[in-house]
Amino acid sequence: MTDQNRREFLQHTAGAAGLTSLLSVRSLLGMTPYVSEQWNRTFERSPSQDSNGMVRTQDGNFVVASFTEVGGLAVWLAKFRLDGTKLWDQRIAAVDGVATEVPWDIAEAGDGSLFVATDGDGWNVVKTTPEGEPVWIREWLPRWDDVVDWDSPLQIAGTEDGGCVVAGGIGRGPDDDNYDSMVAATAYGTGGTLIWQRATDVQNSEVQVIDVATDGGSAYVASNPWRNFRVDVFTESNGDTQLNVNLYENDQGARYSGGLYTDAERLPDGGYIVSLNGVGGRRFDGEGNLLWNTVTSIVDSIEEQGSSVTFGANNRVAIVGKVRNSANRPGWILLADSETGEIEELYRFQDTDDGDAYRKAQHVVPTEDGFAVSGLQGRDRGTNTSLWVGSVDIEQDNTPDLLQTVLGVGAVGAGGWAVKRWRADEKGEDDGSSSGWHDRIS
Numbered sequence: 001m002t003d004q005n006r007r008e009f010l011q012h013t014a015g016a017a018g019l020t021s022l023l024s025v026r027s028l029l030g031m032t033p034y035v036s037e038q039w040n041r042t043f044e045r046s047p048s049q050d051s052n053g054m055v056r057t058q059d060g061n062f063v064v065a066s067f068t069e070v071g072g073l074a075v076w077l078a079k080f081r082l083d084g085t086k087l088w089d090q091r092i093a094a095v096d097g098v099a100t101e102v103p104w105d106i107a108e109a110g111d112g113s114l115f116v117a118t119d120g121d122g123w124n125v126v127k128t129t130p131e132g133e134p135v136w137i138r139e140w141l142p143r144w145d146d147v148v149d150w151d152s153p154l155q156i157a158g159t160e161d162g163g164c165v166v167a168g169g170i171g172r173g174p175d176d177d178n179y180d181s182m183v184a185a186t187a188y189g190t191g192g193t194l195i196w197q198r199a200t201d202v203q204n205s206e207v208q209v210i211d212v213a214t215d216g217g218s219a220y221v222a223s224n225p226w227r228n229f230r231v232d233v234f235t236e237s238n239g240d241t242q243l244n245v246n247l248y249e250n251d252q253g254a255r256y257s258g259g260l261y262t263d264a265e266r267l268p269d270g271g272y273i274v275s276l277n278g279v280g281g282r283r284f285d286g287e288g289n290l291l292w293n294t295v296t297s298i299v300d301s302i303e304e305q306g307s308s309v310t311f312g313a314n315n316r317v318a319i320v321g322k323v324r325n326s327a328n329r330p331g332w333i334l335l336a337d338s339e340t341g342e343i344e345e346l347y348r349f350q351d352t353d354d355g356d357a358y359r360k361a362q363h364v365v366p367t368e369d370g371f372a373v374s375g376l377q378g379r380d381r382g383t384n385t386s387l388w389v390g391s392v393d394i395e396q397d398n399t400p401d402l403l404q405t406v407l408g409v410g411a412v413g414a415g416g417w418a419v420k421r422w423r424a425d426e427k428g429e430d431d432g433s434s435s436g437w438h439d440r441i442s
Contacts, residue, residue, distance in 0.1 A: 109158030169207030292341030
C-alpha cells in the first residue's frame, strides 16, 4: 500500500472483538454517502478563466459557458457528455457586429436552443442553436432609457416555446445619485421579439438577482437585496412579490459570518433551496417559512463562499464553492438531505498536478448518479488559470453487506475486512486530464 494510492481501509479481526469493531464502524459509517470523482478535464489556460454558467440539457448532457482570450475576448461554450467527452465547442466573439466578450449565465429553452446573457458592448442576450451557433442578439433593457445603475449578475431562463426571460438588478432615475433600486425582467420570444418588460421597486440600495425560473407564462426572479431573500413573479400583464424574507427578523438564524445568498433553485412546490456566502444552505417553502438552515465550516467561515446550488436525485442537495483566504483556494462540494438539511458529506477537491495548486468549484448541475461541476484550475492567485470541468458520483459504503457476512461467521471466530474507498493518482487521457477510480471489497 503506497502513499500515492492514498488507500483508506478498515480491517476487522476475528471473533467477538472483530464483530464489536465492525459494529462501531457501521455506527460511524452507516450508509453514509461519499463523493467519488469520476473524471476531470481542463481547457485553455489564459490570464483569467472562469466557469460563468452551466446547464443540464434535455438530451442528458451539459453545456458550460466560459470565455476565451485567444484571438480576443469572446464567449466560449462547450458541451460535454456525462463521461467527460467533449461534443462540441463554440467561440462567439460578436453577433451582428455586437461584441459578446464575457457570459453571465446560460439556459436552455424547450426547443433545445441555448440562451446566454453576456457583458460586451452592453448587457445583451444571445440565442444560439442547440449546437451553439449564434442566431440573434438583443439588448436586455430595450424600453427604458432612465437606467443609470446595474447590479451584476444577469440571470437567464428558457421558456417552453423557445424564448427566454433575462433578469437583473437595476437603478432607474435621473442620475447616479438619485434612483430607485429595482428587480427587472425582460421576456423574448423565439424570434427575438420583445414580449414584455417589467420592474418592481425594492427598498434597498443594491439588488443582486441570483435565479430566474419560468413556469407557463410566469417568471420567478429570486434576489438578495441587502439582508433579504426575495422572489418576484412577473407575467406579461403584471408583477407581484411572492415572498420577501428579512434575514434578521422572525428568528431566521442568519447571524453568522457572510449572510448573503449566492444562488437559488426553485423547487416544484414553489419553495427554494439557496446557497450562502459561507459553507451551507437553506430551504424555504413557498410562503417564505424557513424549513432548515445548515451552516458548517472548513477553515474560516469569513473566507468560505458557496457559489452554486442544485437539486439532484435521491432528494439530495449539492452546493459547491471555494475557500478564499489562501493561495491554493481549494474548491468543495457539500451534500445535504433536501428534507432535513442534514449534511451527508463535505468533500474538498484534491490538489491538482502539472504544477497547479487548486480547483475552484463555481457551478454544479445534477446527473443520474451524482453531479457535474465546473470552475477554474490554476497555480496561485493572479496567475494563469484554466477552465476545469468534472463529474462526481455519490456512492454508498457497503458496511451492511459486510456486517451480514460477519454475523454469519463471526460466532466461529472468522473475520472479514473491507475497503471503504481508494483512489489512484494515475494520468487520464492525452489531453492532460487526470482521472481516479475507486472500489470496495467485502
